[in-house]
Amino acid sequence: RGSVSRESFYHIPIPFQNETRETEKFLGLARALGVVAENRTLEMCPSVEDEAAADAFISAHPVLQNKPCVGLFIGGKSEREDRLWPISHWVGLANRLKEKGVRVIAICPPPPKGASAQTLFAEEHQRMEAFSQALGWSCPTVQEASVLRAAAFIKRFHLFVCPDGGMFHVSAAVGTPTLGDRKSTR
Numbered sequence: 001r002g003s004v005s006r007e008s009f010y011h012i013p014i015p016f017q018n019e020t021r022e023t024e025k026f027l028g029l030a031r032a033l034g035v036v037a038e039n040r041t042l043e044m045c046p047s048v049e050d051e052a053a054a055d056a057f058i059s060a061h062p063v064l065q066n067k068p069c070v071g072l073f074i075g076g077k078s079e080r081e082d083r084l085w086p087i088s089h090w091v092g093l094a095n096r097l098k099e100k101g102v103r104v105i106a107i108c109p110p111p112p113k114g115a116s117a118q119t120l121f122a123e124e125h126q127r128m129e130a131f132s133q134a135l136g137w138s139c140p141t142v143q144e145a146s147v148l149r150a151a152a153f154i155k156r157f158h159l160f161v162c163p164d165g166g167m168f169h170v171s172a173a174v175g176t177p178t179l180g181d182r183k184s185t186r
Contacts, residue, residue, distance in 0.1 A: 044173035046152035073162030075124035
């Protein structure tokens with residue numbers, strides 16, 4: 001049809017077929033270009049530095065060595081309250097795991113830069129503080145802003161417990177068995 005300049009745009013219909021899985025939705029563009037994805041397993045690869053940071057943290061906590069390890073994601077988006085698990089449930093789970101000889105690591109994002117005491121209680125870092133105060137024993141805690149660094153920690157867990165959300169998907173992408181619930185636990 002004539003010459004095509006570099007400034008031209010191409011319109012490719014993306015073949016959506018009412019997919020509900022996010023991976024299938026995003027693979028629509030690849031299918032439209034004729035690329036077939038044979039393996040649909042999510043994968044996330046933390047850097048060597050992220051892996052080393054996770055190993056160093058675990059090495060610095062002797063209580064975490066030589067036992068099964070369960071990670072608990074205490075966070076969750078405050079605007080999605082139906083997905084936030086009550087702190088009392090997290091405390092009860094952590095106590096039962098400890099009684100059974102399982103090492104527990106709590107994980108949550110750090111406070112936002114410039115956060116003050118007036119920040120709403122539902123913020124993730126304040127949920128972590130409430131968990132730590134209610135627990136009554138010192139649970140190793142990871143508060144990591146980098147998703148890849150968090151993924152390096154999650155890879156080391158024998159089980160990751162978290163509500164439905166981003167960290168649930170990160171756990172699946174690093175191959176860690178994950179326990180969660182898509183419904184409210186209230």
